[in-house]
Amino acid sequence: MNADLGSGTPEQIQTIVKDFWSAQEPILTSMQPAPDPIKADVEALLALAHNGASxxxxxxxxxxxxxxxxxxxxxxMLRTCGYGQISVTATDDAYQGIPATIGSGAVALTLNNRGREAHQVLIVRINDGVTEPFRTLLDLPPDQRMQTAAALGSVEVDPGQVGTLFLRLASGRYGVGDFLSQGSTSLDAPGSGDPHYVLGLHAEFTVA
Incomplete structure (x- = not known):
């Protein structure tokens, strides 16, 4: 979901919510009957989807x-599905735990925020033919940067929290960075400083 719910009219927000949950309903329905350990969780999400869509x-x-x-x-899913895993720990000025290389396929990217501010891992696939290091690409103006890589998804969490993003990675070069503003004490209280990647929250890795 790429919408900014804070800037839309009530009617626009209502439409966004309905569209989002309407897309989730068939996915959640297809998960039934869910395995016993998550049966109640799938039912809870399906109830939210019915409510939000209507x-x-x-x-x-x-x-x-x-x-x-x-x-x-x-x-x-982390315990039972056998996905490749990338476990990232974020402080307020660095990422830890990002491997130099990981195998292709389904991957679970988990962010553990041990900083005092909200943090993010936004993952991009660097376009084939682009040879510059990811750190150099981050220095480009946003419109030029978008021409060098494709964003695949992101996970963002408040201080002390953990979040997981599941995605499928093809072979190639990838970059991750924290684009949240410095001073963001929580996801609901965004700061006004430079992006955290300026402080060092960025990395590059290869999918083989």
């Missing part, structure tokens, strides 16, 4: 049931 209530995005169910399903 009412457009943005409170479905901040529901404690959503956070709990999402976390439980992530942990179940």
């Amino acid at each position: 009412t457009g209530d943005s409170a479905t995005f901040t529901s404690d049931d959503l956070q709990t169910a999402d976390h439980n399903i992530d942990q179940y």
